Amino acid sequence: xxxxxxxxxxxxxxxxxxxxxxxxGGFGGAGFPNNLIRAIARKGTRNLTAISNxxxxxxxxxxxxxxxxxxxxxxxxxPGPTANYFQECYAAGEIELELMxxxxxxERLRAQAxxxxxxxxxxxVGTEVARGKEERVIGGKRCILETALGADFAFVKAxxxxxxxxxxxxxxxxxxxxxxxxxAKTTIVEVDEIVEVGALDPEVIITPSIFVDRMVxxxxx
Amino acid sequence: xxxxxxxxxxxxxxxxxxxxxxxxGGFGGAGFPNNLIRAIARKGTRNLTAISNxxxxxxxxxxxxxxxxxxxxxxxxxPGPTANYFQECYAAGEIELELMxxxxxxERLRAQAxxxxxxxxxxxVGTEVARGKEERVIGGKRCILETALGADFAFVKAxxxxxxxxxxxxxxxxxxxxxxxxxAKTTIVEVDEIVEVGALDPEVIITPSIFVDRMVxxxxx
Amino acid sequence: MPKERLxxxxxxxxxxxxxxxxxxxxxxxxxxxxxxNYVLADKTIxxxxxxxxxxMGPRAKAxxxxxxxxxxxxxxxxxxxxxxxxxxxxxxxxxxxxHLDVAVLGAFQVSEKGDIANWKVPGxxxxxxxxxxxxxxxxxxxxxxxxxxxxxxxxxxxxxECSYPLTAIECVKTVITDLAVLDVTPQGxxxxxxxxxxxxxxxxxxxxxxxxxxxxVPEMKxxxxxx
Amino acid sequence: MPKERLxxxxxxxxxxxxxxxxxxxxxxxxxxxxxxNYVLADKTIxxxxxxxxxxMGPRAKAxxxxxxxxxxxxxxxxxxxxxxxxxxxxxxxxxxxxHLDVAVLGAFQVSEKGDIANWKVPGxxxxxxxxxxxxxxxxxxxxxxxxxxxxxxxxxxxxxECSYPLTAIECVKTVITDLAVLDVTPQGxxxxxxxxxxxxxxxxxxxxxxxxxxxxVPEMKxxxxxx
Numbered sequence: 001x002x003x004x005x006x007x008x009x010x011x012x013x014x015x016x017x018x019x020x021x022x023x024x025g026g027f028g029g030a031g032f033p034n035n036l037i038r039a040i041a042r043k044g045t046r047n048l049t050a051i052s053n054x055x056x057x058x059x060x061x062x063x064x065x066x067x068x069x070x071x072x073x074x075x076x077x078x079p080g081p082t083a084n085y086f087q088e089c090y091a092a093g094e095i096e097l098e099l100m101x102x103x104x105x106x107e108r109l110r111a112q113a114x115x116x117x118x119x120x121x122x123x124x125v126g127t128e129v130a131r132g133k134e135e136r137v138i139g140g141k142r143c144i145l146e147t148a149l150g151a152d153f154a155f156v157k158a159x160x161x162x163x164x165x166x167x168x169x170x171x172x173x174x175x176x177x178x179x180x181x182x183x184a185k186t187t188i189v190e191v192d193e194i195v196e197v198g199a200l201d202p203e204v205i206i207t208p209s210i211f212v213d214r215m216v217x218x219x220x221x
Numbered sequence: 222x223x224x225x226x227x228x229x230x231x232x233x234x235x236x237x238x239x240x241x242x243x244x245x246g247g248f249g250g251a252g253f254p255n256n257l258i259r260a261i262a263r264k265g266t267r268n269l270t271a272i273s274n275x276x277x278x279x280x281x282x283x284x285x286x287x288x289x290x291x292x293x294x295x296x297x298x299x300p301g302p303t304a305n306y307f308q309e310c311y312a313a314g315e316i317e318l319e320l321m322x323x324x325x326x327x328e329r330l331r332a333q334a335x336x337x338x339x340x341x342x343x344x345x346v347g348t349e350v351a352r353g354k355e356e357r358v359i360g361g362k363r364c365i366l367e368t369a370l371g372a373d374f375a376f377v378k379a380x381x382x383x384x385x386x387x388x389x390x391x392x393x394x395x396x397x398x399x400x401x402x403x404x405a406k407t408t409i410v411e412v413d414e415i416v417e418v419g420a421l422d423p424e425v426i427i428t429p430s431i432f433v434d435r436m437v438x439x440x441x442x
Numbered sequence: 443m444p445k446e447r448l449x450x451x452x453x454x455x456x457x458x459x460x461x462x463x464x465x466x467x468x469x470x471x472x473x474x475x476x477x478x479n480y481v482l483a484d485k486t487i488x489x490x491x492x493x494x495x496x497x498m499g500p501r502a503k504a505x506x507x508x509x510x511x512x513x514x515x516x517x518x519x520x521x522x523x524x525x526x527x528x529x530x531x532x533x534x535x536x537x538x539x540x541h542l543d544v545a546v547l548g549a550f551q552v553s554e555k556g557d558i559a560n561w562k563v564p565g566x567x568x569x570x571x572x573x574x575x576x577x578x579x580x581x582x583x584x585x586x587x588x589x590x591x592x593x594x595x596x597x598x599x600x601x602x603e604c605s606y607p608l609t610a611i612e613c614v615k616t617v618i619t620d621l622a623v624l625d626v627t628p629q630g631x632x633x634x635x636x637x638x639x640x641x642x643x644x645x646x647x648x649x650x651x652x653x654x655x656x657x658x659v660p661e662m663k664x665x666x667x668x669x
Numbered sequence: 670m671p672k673e674r675l676x677x678x679x680x681x682x683x684x685x686x687x688x689x690x691x692x693x694x695x696x697x698x699x700x701x702x703x704x705x706n707y708v709l710a711d712k713t714i715x716x717x718x719x720x721x722x723x724x725m726g727p728r729a730k731a732x733x734x735x736x737x738x739x740x741x742x743x744x745x746x747x748x749x750x751x752x753x754x755x756x757x758x759x760x761x762x763x764x765x766x767x768h769l770d771v772a773v774l775g776a777f778q779v780s781e782k783g784d785i786a787n788w789k790v791p792g793x794x795x796x797x798x799x800x801x802x803x804x805x806x807x808x809x810x811x812x813x814x815x816x817x818x819x820x821x822x823x824x825x826x827x828x829x830e831c832s833y834p835l836t837a838i839e840c841v842k843t844v845i846t847d848l849a850v851l852d853v854t855p856q857g858x859x860x861x862x863x864x865x866x867x868x869x870x871x872x873x874x875x876x877x878x879x880x881x882x883x884x885x886v887p888e889m890k891x892x893x894x895x896x
Contacts, residue, residue, distance in 0.1 A: 002464040027720045027757065028743040029736060053757075055796075078798035090796050097796055102719060103761030103804030107337065110758050114531075115538035115581050116328065117359040119340035123765060123807045126784075126838035129799070138338035138368065147359065164488075164524045168424070171754055173737040175720045178756045182535060198523030203389070204425045205526040206756070208496045210466045210488065210541050221736075223691040248493045248530065249516040250509060274530075276569075299571035311569050318569055323492060324534030324577030331531050335758075336765035336808050344538060344580045347557070347611035350572070385715075385751045392527055394510040396493045399529045403762060419750030426753040427529075429723045431693045431715065431768050442509075 004165050005194065006216045009039040012188055016040060021049035021151035023109065023180035024062060028054075031173035032061045033155040035190045035218040040155075041065055047072045051109075051151055053102060053176060055079035055086035062086070071095065075149060077102040100129060104146055106179055112150035113182035113211075120145055154184030158207070161191040162198070165212030166205045174206065182211045190218045225386050226415065227437045230260040233409055237261060242270035242372035244330070244401035245283060249275075252394035253282045254376040256411045256439040261376075262286055268293045272330075272372055274323060274397060276300035276307035283307070292316065296370060298323040321350060325367055327400060333371035334403035334432075341366055375405030379428070382412040383419070386433030387426045395427065403432045411439045445639040447591070447620035448662075455480040456662050457546055457588045457618045461487050465543040466536075468492065468578055470560075471515060472548035473588040488524075490542060492533045492574035497525030514574060537574065538581035545582030547575060549589050549614075551604040554651035556614040556626040558587060559606035572609075579610035591619035591648050598650030600624065600631070621645050622653075623662060630654050635662045672866040674818070674847035675889075682707040683889050684773055684815045684845045688714050692770040693763075695719065695805055697787075698742060699775035700815040715751075717769060719760045719801035724752025741801060764801065765808035772809030774802060776816050776841075778831040781878035783841040783853040785814060786833035799836075806837035818846035818875050825877030827851065827858065848872050849880075850889060857881050862889045 006012040013036060016022070022040075026032030040048075041064045048071045055076055056063025065071050066085035073096040079086050089095045100108070101123050111119055120143035124130050134145040156177045159170040167189060169177055181187045194217050227233040234257060237243070243261075247253030261269075262285045269292045276297055277284030286292050287306035294317040300307050310316045321329070322344050332340055341364035345351050355366040377398045380391040388410060390398055402408045415438050448456070450473050458480035461467055468490045469475050478500070481487050489498040491513045498513060499520035507518035536542055549560040558579055562570040579585055589599055600617060616634075617624040622645045623635040633653045636645055638661045646653050675683070681703035688694055688704070690712040696702050705727070708714050716725040718740045725740060726747035734745035763769055776787040785806055789797040806812055816826055827844060843861075844851040849872045850862040860880045863872055865888045873880050 028739045028741060030720070030739050031737070076798075078800040079796045080798060081795070087795050091794070099797065099799055101799050101803035102757070102801040103765050106756075106758035106761050107335070110535075111340070113539050114328070114535040115343065115540055117341050117343070117362055117364050119332070120338050121765070122336065122338070123803050123837075125807075127803065127835045128789075129803070141338055143338050162524055166524060166526055169754075171424070171735065171737040172718070172720050172722055172739055174754055175757045179758050182539070182541070202497070202521060202525045202527050203392075205528075208526040208528060208532075208536075209524065210490070210496055210536055249512045249514060251493070251512050252510070297571075299573040300569045301571060302568070308568050312567070320570065320572055322572050322576035323530070323574040324538050327529075327531040327534050331762075334766050335762040336767060342538070344576050344610075346580075348576065348608045349562075350576070383751055387751060387753055390527075392508065392511040393491070393493050393495055393513075395527055396530045400531050403766070403768070423724070423748060423752045423754050426755075429753040429755060429759075429763075430751065431717070431723055431763055 004212060004215050005163065006214055009035045009190065009216050009218060010042065012214050012216045013039045013043060016045050016153060018045055019047045020045065020153060021051065023151045023154040023184050024050060024052035025156045025175065025177035025180050026052070026054070026061060027175035031157045031169065031175050031177050033157040033190050034061065034221055036155040036188060037062060037065060041068055041070070044070070046070050049073040051075040051149060053077045053105065055083035057082040058084060069094065075100065077105045108146055108149035109179040109183045111148035113179065116148060118145055118147045150183045152185050154180040154187040156181045156187060156189045158189050158191045160193045160195055160200065161189060161215050162195050162200050164197055165209035165215060166200050167207035167212060168200060168204060169206055178207045181207045186213045187211055188213065189215045191215055193217065225433060225436050226384065227435055230256045230411065230437050230439060231263065233435050233437045234260045234264060237266050237374055239266055240268045241266065241374055242272065244372045244375040244405050245271060245273035246377045246396065246398035246401050247273070247275065247282060248396040252378045252390065252396050252398050254378040254411045255282060255442055257376040257409060258283060258286060262289055262291070265291070267291050270294040270372070272296040272370060274298045274326065276304035278303040279305060290315065296321065298326045329367055329370035330400040330404045332369035334400065337369060339366055339368045371404045373406050375401040375408040377402045377408060377410045379410050379412045381414045381416055381421065382410060382436050383416050383421050385418055386430035386436060387421050388428035388433060389421060389425060390427055399428045402428045407434045408432055409434065410436045412436055414438065448637050451476060452664055453588050453618055453620055455664055456623065457586060460586055460616065461485065461544055466490055466496070466541065468537065468542050468545040468582065470547035470575065470578065474546035474548060475515065477546060490536060492530065492537060492578070494528050494530055494533045495521065495525065497522045534577050537577045540581055540583055542582045544584045544586060545578045546586045546588055547579060549587045549599070550606045551599050551601050552587050552614050552617050553601055553604045554631045555612050557604050557611045558609045558614050559604040560609045562607040564606060575609050579613050584615050585613050586616045586618060587614050588618050591621040598648060601650035621648055624653065632656060633659050635660055637662055675864050678703060679891055680815050680845055680847055682891055683850065684813060687813055687843065688712065688771055693717055693723070693768065695764065695769050695772040695809065697774035697802065697805065701773035701775055702742065704773060717763060719757065719764060719805070721755045721757055721760045722748065722752065724749045761804050764804045767808055767810055769809045771811045771813060772805045773813045773815055774806060776814045776826070777833045778826050778828050779814050779841050779844050780828055780831045781858045783839045784831050785836045785841050786831040787836045789834040791833060802836050806840050811842050812840050813843045813845060814841050815845050818848040825875060828877035848875060851880065859883060860886050862887055864889055
């Protein structure tokens with residue numbers, strides 16, 4: 001059977017090409033795939049499109065990739081005031097940014113995962129984010145049309161995986177990770193612990209193995 | 222604090238009025254809120270709109286409500302060849318039926334739960350169910366527009382609840398229940414066991430208490 | 443000895459050969475449901491059920507049934523190590539979203555463009571029912587249809603255009619019948635294999651659409667557990 | 670003695686009185702985030718965080734921080750018995766889908782129609798950021814805004830039309846400031862309460878929209894834990 005387990009973070013991202021789009025899990029410092037991010041930083045992959053709620057904090061999280069000028073385009077909800085490397089690139093006009101509501105980001109990812117090309121939402125109606133978007137009234141409510149958003153890769157941080165790729169997360173480190181795991185062509189997971197098949201209760205698995213392509217065990221955040 | 226726990230199934234459905242719309246959890250014999258259904262049968266509530274994947278098997282599950290002529294309109298995916306009371310009513314023209322793909326039923330419920338008035342899907346394109354629906358090409362794919370579907374009440378079968386209404390289900394009896402719990406104005410749950418608050422691990426709760434309005438402990442399927 | 447078409451079991455056996463090791467697979471009603479008996483022991487297949495199971499095992503033994511653990515046909519089943527339970531919307535995220543490696547459905551008709559009709563017989567009594575077939579047909583990365591090559595009255599079930607109500611359009615990749623293995627290609631239906639003893643011409647005669655024959659067409663190889 | 674406007678803590682205290690026992694509540698950045706300190710002991714409130722927590726408790730004590738358990742402001746928090754974790758899409762199913770009984774946000778401006786502007790200062794440097802505010806504002810069953818009545822330069826923040834970039838339209842139900850409690854009604858802004866010592870006329874003078882005064886307007890009642 002196909003082995004999904006890789007020996008190192010450098011190996012697991014070795015084929016991520018320049019120009020790739022990547023979904024990055026994580027929110028508010030929890031659940032970021034920091035080891036995978038640092039591997040991409042070492043590898044020096046360029047012209048990346050990043051989909052992530054935040055844009056790093058100093059060199060942490062996505063910060064190092066902005067510092068290294070590896071990211072060209074960003075879809076985010078809250079880049080963040082401490083994302084100084086992102087803000088520098090943005091101010092210099094080096095980065096294309098699509099800003100969207102956090103729940104809209106979630107739903108666009110889920111729409112991609114679930115094979116739904118587009119949806120109408122009341123969120124954003126009458127605001128800047130509605131500019132250029134189709135608007136209509138459905139059931140008496142003004143709505144705008146949003147489209148699915150996926151990527152070539154997802155970088156996911158999980159707590160435990162079994163050897164076939166079933167995942168569980170820890171507390172609020174779950175956040176975007178299960179959504180992104182399901183919305184990419186190739187899903188790459190860094191995980192604290194890999195257990196035997198059957199060691200995870202089928203009732204508590206959050207990301208079933210069907211969504212996971214590759215895993216690597218890491219130590220430390 | 223508001224008490225969500227009722228003493229009997231008859232009390233918990235006492236205010237369900239004639240003409241109400243009800244979401245019924247359950248699939249393939251598992252996870253049907255049979256005790257709540259029988260309470261509605263005893264109460265004799267009429268002109269109901271039922272949203273359910275199946276339409277009963279003999280007198281079981283929704284069957285008794287069709288036998289009693291309590292249901293006027295149905296939104297279903299697979300009424301089923303053993304749903305003889307439904308089929309009799311349907312043949313007699315006593316029931317209005319909207320048939321849809323199972324995954325579309327799921328998504329329409331979820332859209333209601335998530336406050337998304339409508340979505341585009343590739344499912345049903347070129348088939349009978351596309352009739353009269355808006356069609357367009359998105360990202361090179363032909364899609365049709367489907368709208369959110371909710372109801373006044375959801376009748377849900379869970380395995381364990383804590384006293385504030387966090388729910389877990391058992392194996393494949395989960396099915397539509399979590400979707401329906403989140404898509405109704407008033408969610409009524411029959412449950413095998415009610416445990417103290419804190420007895421359920423926050424990591425394994427499937428339906429958080431915010432979606433649950435009323436619960437009753439039942440014995441037997 | 444008159445040539446014999448494959449049995450339903452043999453169609454299932456041949457179809458099971460199409461499942462790659464480690465694949466995530468949904469099997470529909472009818473012949474597809476027999477396939478799990480023919481998966482060779484050196485393969486692990488993760489069977490998906492649209493009611494919220496990944497990693498279904500065999501049917502439950504008599505006396506060991508758990509009626510909270512049923513498949514999409516209401517039959518009590520088991521799970522294998524590594525299984526997961528989830529809600530029905532997530533089950534269809536897997537079908538519709540392009541996550542199933544293979545789905546296998548039965549059908550009344552398949553057209554040369556890969557349209558499938560499998561949910562409703564024209565003029566049949568009753569409400570009919572769609573179930574998960576539309577979602578599965580549209581979303582599976584590879585959709586295989588298993589069916590008899592001809593209806594009981596002899597009418598071809600592989601046709602130029604479906605006359606039965608459609609389940610989904612342009613989605614079938616391969617058709618496995620009691621006479622042939624056919625691949626749907628942009629050029630049309632390619633005859634990949636024939637049932638033992640049958641010729642391409644004989645298969646064409648039983649088919650309602652033009653079959654493309656590229657070189658010599660091998661016979662299906664059978665002889666698995668029940669062969 | 671000169672009349673004093675409410676402190677930020679006192680605005681939070683007054684706002685906490687609006688939370689009914691058993692309510693599911695999201696508190697935004699700024700003044701709203703102070704409210705949990707003022708919930709009376711006889712009430713249970715289930716605090717929601719858009720990163721996937723229901724049943725948040727107080728901030729974690731020093732030395733007991735768990736950086737996998739943070740709130741939407743990145744601060745380590747705790748959970749109360751009955752808490753649940755879920756993914757971010759489900760967290761926003763709760764916000765957008767009309768499941769939160771109350772949400773409380775800070776704002777730069779609120780209009781008399783209930784429009785809210787709270788995510789971007791016109792002309793500010795940097796990318797700005799939306800976060801969860803748009804989803805929460807649109808979806809909460811009852812949206813309360815807590816803010817100072819006037820900006821630092823004295824400009825009214827309760828206005829006829831927002832001049833700041835909007836977060837959402839026609840969604841604010843109540844505004845609680847250091848001068849007043851206002852309800853957004855189809856007829857316009859109703860002055861429900863004034864800060865102790867202030868008159869309706871004085872509040873009107875500090876407000877950029879017409880306030881409706883129905884009978885005598887009581888003073889806010891304060892004096893909670895920090896009162």
